[in-house]
Amino acid sequence: MLGFIDDAGIEHVVLSQGDLTSDVAGPPMVRVHSECLTGDGFGSWRCDCGDQLDAALATIAAVGRGAVVYLRGHEGRGIGLAEKLRAYELQDAGMDTVDANLALGHEEDARTYHAAAAILASLGATRISLLSGNPAKQLALEALGIEVVGRHNLVVPARAENERYLATKRARMQHDPAADTDPELLGRYHDIAGTAPVVIAQMGQSADGFIAARSGDGAELTSVEDREHLHRLRALVDAVVVGAGTVAADDPQLTVRSVPGTDPVRVVIDPTARTSPAARVLSDPAAPTIWLVGTDAAVPAVPPHVDVVRLPVGPDGLAPAAIVNRLAERGLTRLLIEGGGRTVSRFLAAGAIDHLFLTLAPVLIGDGVPGVRFPGADRLDGALRPPSVSFPLGPDTCVHFDLRPDGRGAPGERLLGG
Ligand SMILES: Nc1nc2c(ncn2[C@@H]2O[C@H](COP(=O)(O)OP(=O)(O)OP(=O)(O)O)[C@@H](O)[C@H]2O)c(=O)[nH]1
Numbered sequence: 001m002l003g004f005i006d007d008a009g010i011e012h013v014v015l016s017q018g019d020l021t022s023d024v025a026g027p028p029m030v031r032v033h034s035e036c037l038t039g040d041g042f043g044s045w046r047c048d049c050g051d052q053l054d055a056a057l058a059t060i061a062a063v064g065r066g067a068v069v070y071l072r073g074h075e076g077r078g079i080g081l082a083e084k085l086r087a088y089e090l091q092d093a094g095m096d097t098v099d100a101n102l103a104l105g106h107e108e109d110a111r112t113y114h115a116a117a118a119i120l121a122s123l124g125a126t127r128i129s130l131l132s133g134n135p136a137k138q139l140a141l142e143a144l145g146i147e148v149v150g151r152h153n154l155v156v157p158a159r160a161e162n163e164r165y166l167a168t169k170r171a172r173m174q175h176d177p178a179a180d181t182d183p184e185l186l187g188r189y190h191d192i193a194g195t196a197p198v199v200i201a202q203m204g205q206s207a208d209g210f211i212a213a214r215s216g217d218g219a220e221l222t223s224v225e226d227r228e229h230l231h232r233l234r235a236l237v238d239a240v241v242v243g244a245g246t247v248a249a250d251d252p253q254l255t256v257r258s259v260p261g262t263d264p265v266r267v268v269i270d271p272t273a274r275t276s277p278a279a280r281v282l283s284d285p286a287a288p289t290i291w292l293v294g295t296d297a298a299v300p301a302v303p304p305h306v307d308v309v310r311l312p313v314g315p316d317g318l319a320p321a322a323i324v325n326r327l328a329e330r331g332l333t334r335l336l337i338e339g340g341g342r343t344v345s346r347f348l349a350a351g352a353i354d355h356l357f358l359t360l361a362p363v364l365i366g367d368g369v370p371g372v373r374f375p376g377a378d379r380l381d382g383a384l385r386p387p388s389v390s391f392p393l394g395p396d397t398c399v400h401f402d403l404r405p406d407g408r409g410a411p412g413e414r415l416l417g418g
């Protein structure tokens with residue numbers, strides 16, 4: 001816990017865990033919490049402050065990294081404790097929380113975030129993932145130089161006592177709807193959720209680095225938990241990208257089935273258009289498909305859900321950067337590179353991946369279809385060591401590599417030992 005005194009002489013505190021600088025392992029989770037003696041201290045359910053504080057602490061503890069910036073002087077949305085009690089009296093007589101503030105001659109929200117921004121900057125946390133349901137808080141921090149890469153509403157219990165207060169915040173103060181996100185999932189995916197362009201890759205492989213045995217059989221290698229994780233990733237992106245080899249070997253549907261969510265557009269990288277028209281991505285209209293083929297490839301007639309897109313074929317097939325750009329032209333800016341080993345490895349070697357989720361099954365295959373492979377370096381000090389976090393998926397372990405440049409040189413440069 002660190003203490004701060006701002007220019008007005010008000011004392012604030014920060015309770016933090018782990019390194020908050022964003023180049024260590026992506027943006028930390030930060031709760032910028034407004035003091036509320038009645039809710040935080042006495043456990044009042046007239047507001048949701050106490051529940052929010054508990055949820056923030058639990059979420060940050062589950063992730064193991066983040067901070068609660070506890071802002072004093074914010075009591076009653078900046079009008080002070082005694083005035084808040086007066087406002088409560090007016091609310092007991094029927095007014096809502098906004099009108100009560102206005103009736104007392106105050107603004108509906110008199111808070112400023114200069115102290116919060118200065119405190120975060122002093123801790124190196126200038127790029128954060130914000131735990132809040134209040135868009136105005138995000139805008140205020142951004143205006144003060146804090147980059148908010150994601151904002152997540154905490155899950156708090158529904159209470160009859162604060163139903164009206166929360167409804168007023170949503171109706172009159174532009175607050176987000178109630179969240180239903182599991183804190184563990186929030187911790188796992190907050191970096192990649194949202195609407196910002198992102199290229200995610202995933203790969204499930206044996207502990208010794210194979211995605212399938214020699215026969216090509218790899219369907220049951222990783223756990224059902226890993227399959228659920230894969231479907232969550234699909235639900236978070238605009239498009240899921242696979243190589244023609246994976247379509248030939250596994251005939252995947254590429255839809256979201258294990259979890260609720262929207263199916264992404266399916267993209268098949270297929271320079272020679274060798275994919276069979278009977279493959280599910282081409283024959284089953286469950287989701288739109290983009291068939292990415294070479295400029296001169298001969299393509300048969302396709303059903304209406306399939307869009308044939310042509311790209312020049314280079315010495316090493318279709319270039320990852322060209323694929324990303326062409327899909328972006330179609331509004332598909334959030335991509336999941338799902339497989340197989342060669343496709344993911346080519347995107348990795350090209351420096352085209354922001355996040356890699358590599359799931360390792362506790363299985364030794366000995367020989368078979370290789371997983372992630374790239375040219376590599378001669379010496380270990382040339383190995384790729386991006387920031388990473390690991391989490392269990394049933395019996396498997398998933399390693400999340402953050403490959404974004406973050407001032408450390410583009411991932412491609414690091415990979416090629418440049
Ligand atoms: N004036 C007034 N202030 C209140 C009332 N209820 C809670 N507060 C104060 O509101 C502040 C919290 O603001 P909220 O609008 O509830 O939430 P927020 O911080 O903007 O948004 P979140 O980050 O999602 O929690 C605390 O300082 C509380 O003391 C009320 O009825 N009237």
Ligand SMILES: [Zn+2]
Nearest residue numbers: 036039047049
């Ligand atoms: Zn409160």
